[in-house]
Amino acid sequence: MAHDPEEPALASSAKGGGSSTEIRAAREPLLNGGRGPSSENYSISAAILPFLFPALGGLLYGYDIGSTSCATISIESATLSGTSWYDLSSVEIGLVTSGSLYGALIGSVLAFNVADFLGRRRELIAAALLYLVGALVTALAPDFPVLVIGRFVFGIGIGLAMHAAPMYIAETAPTPIRGRLISLKEFFIVLGMVAGYGIGSLVVDTLAGWRYMYGASTPISIIMGIGMWWLPASPRWILLRAIQGKGDIQNLKDTAIHCLCRIRGPAIGDSALEQVDEILAELSYVGEEKKVTIGEMFRGKCGKALLIGCGLVLFQQITGQPSVLYYAASILQSAGFSAASDATRVSILLGLLKLIMTGAAVGVVDRLGRRPLLLGGVSGMVISLFLLGSYYMFLDNAPAIAVVGLLLYVGCYQISYGPIGWLMISEIFPLRLRGRGLSLAVLVNFGANALVTFSFSPLKALVGAAVLFYIFCGIAVASLVFIFFIIPETKGLTLEEIEAKCL
Template identity: 55%
Template sequence: MAAKVGLFPSSSLTTSPHAIAAAPTNAPRPRGARGLASPGRSAAAMDAFHVSSQAAEPLLRTTGAAAAAAAAATATSNPRLRVRTHAQGGEAPSSGGAGDGAAGKEFSWSSIILPFLFPALGGLLFGYDIGATSGACISLQSAELSGTTWFSLSSIQLGLVASGSLYGALGGSLLAYRVADFLGRRIELVTAAALYISGALVTGFAPDFVLLIIGRLLYGIGIGLTGYLVGSLEIDVVGGWRYMFGFGAPLAVIMAIGMWNLPPSPRWLLLRAVQGKASVEDNKKKAIQALRSLRGRFRSDRVLADEIDDTLLSIKAAYAEQESEGNIWKMFEGASLKALIIGGGLVLFQQITGQPSVLYYATSILQTAGFAAASDAAKVSILIGLFKLLMTGVAVFKVDDLGRRPLLIGGIGGIAVSLFLLAAYYKILNSFPFVAVGALLLYVGSYQVSFGPISWLMVSEIFPLRTRGRGISLAVLTNFGSNALVTFAFSPLQEFLGPANIFLLFGAISLLSLVFVILKVPETKGLTLEEIESKLLK
């Protein structure tokens, strides 16, 4: 039976482009090859995760955001995360090869947890900027709390503060494409952590506006829900914005130290050999040592060597396939063009319906809604963040039951209603603060069951195998570029048009995106990647 594309266990639901950036494949995995795969994954998931290390792992990660994508890349090197016991009687072990039965009774948990934990800190760092910026912009503009003489920022300057990390992310994604294979996944993550540290420190100690923006660019991408928590504690402190922006440095130090002590990626070592940049035999030995470190010591050398050999064959096939792809213009032909319109359209509308602005300026919106104290607004932002997490869980459990299109259509409808409610609040309902809070909750909930996770799930499914790497690259660039532009433009547009009109504009764009989904986006529920290409992209 053909395996179906789904969330558990065959695909991964994420609101971030970075995990997806490591997921595309450029060539199907050779039949019978075990490599570094999990036997529990479906064939579709095999296609999504067994990728050319050159084509997929380095694609479009920011030097800062590289952490999240490389976390997924590191994860593919260590998927067999199950406890195995002695075979009973004359029974063969349930998995693995000869010589791997009794030895697999126990293993080191650190060999399993640490390779996921330290790269995952990059994912934590990814979202931090949203929460930290929301509170820091309030503190930074306050004559009493900024602790500076340059607190009177124009709307353009405020837009640069909010979007600076996103422009850094956009530039870093182009840089990462060139340096990822040269540095390797581990050193790339260490470099990313160093940039986080530098950006956080420069921003936190910035004596003037120019250095603040330089720090934001270095910072690259933010760092997680922690931003809301820190914002609620430091927002009423003089110079509290410095603490909010600088808080990422300790997390980045932990990430850098942890990544430095992890082994190199076995797939990267094998890729270097395939590319002719290292000896095949030497790097196979290094890959076996790295794999033993990642899996624990309780695996026989022969079993590990077999897996490395199979993975080497897979990488050779994928590398050869990628070399035959031709130039980037292949993306604008036939099925690839149709997939690009669908995937690119989804991630574009994901941003230009106002999502970055609503989250980056959530604290400001809540202050105008009657939560006069900045700390009160930040606390409500925490509740919104928790609600966001809850609604993501709803999407996780329902997307394979309900399908992609129903969640997209229903969620985008909710987004449009919430934006029109925000416009109405600023226009005629400003004496009812619960309208603004309710609209924010509706926006967050609707986004988290539609554009947030489903866009990236669709992007991971919709591109033909041969051009998936490049297709997702373009989707990620579109995402970063539109995110940066919307975040930057929100403050000047709000000043020029007024908040009511800006939310009306976003609401109108949401209706346009709803029409796009209804007319252009197919349902991929229950289809294999091959069926999607043959049935939906013709």
């Protein structure tokens, strides 16, 4: 389309300098009768597309995880790889599987520097382009170095998408269903994993099947890119630029109203101007017109938001999620499940369980709240890790205990850390810190994932599986204490109210 709804937000104007005094309200809108979530006018049908296209970034992330587990089998096969360089070392296979993870770490660093300038929408368009290029380069790779480059490029797209998607969804979603929509993005990640396992199992016996596995993600990346090009910018990002004097205040307000009307649909009626004015007043009241310096990021409200966000995603990874799934096939085999002989089938089975439990969390998160799901789910993880440690320590003749522990862990993770971790980091950061703060949280997430993944084998050899699971159990107990004393409840609050009342 010819008109880019973000262009006015990137224009500078001499009039912009006095914008903060123009919009500052004498009253305290968050404490004295703000509009509140119940009075937001929206329709479910209008909320679908502003959620769906960013969520496709999560779907492609999950698909990469699922398809890569099957692609490595195909690439290493002398008869099925379709290459002369199939005989890869363990280090080279590690580069294939973790190449996108390294790229995601770089994408998180890039997001720290460019996110607030580009805006959420443009960052997601860039992510879709990187997904497309990375998938094509990987699928058409003539040799191993080009294959690794393709995996790396795709990973940069993951880093940008997993940074911008929760921000865009959080900033455009109606408050009453914000938790449900952001949690549904985790559902899309798991759905992508199941799709990756499924497509991988279908073509793993095909000549050069790995090329089809990686190439299959290109249509989704194209749909994501076109969808994000069609969607408007985040109204809150536009209004942040307005109160920080980065453009003409009236021009930016008009753009924000236009974007809000497109996102909420006809249901918003004539209330768009009132909502924009209310958001501006709230942003001004909580001091969003001030830019965050590096030093300020670690103090006061910003420091507390970083503690909450980075702490959650750190515990999300170091409570053992990658390691527990590593043992899934052997646990089910020991219990006599015939499907356990096929790792792909086991992965699909667990993926379906993850889908069901994530769907359960999506259904109740805006009714029960974030804290009850975190406290209940992590308590279940503590029990499951204790059962797994006990199985490997002295109950190896009772494989049913291990199966119960495995399924309990997967289910409890998917109603707690799985969706709620991404939900909280998209809500908790003040708007002026949201771009950089969320990039740090995503960096911690992928960094901790890499640390747990790569340290697992040496730790297992050093202390054994039983002690390793007991260690994860202790970490899960510590995370339970962290949640109880540090994590606030954000259910039913607007993003501006979260900043004013929870930080």
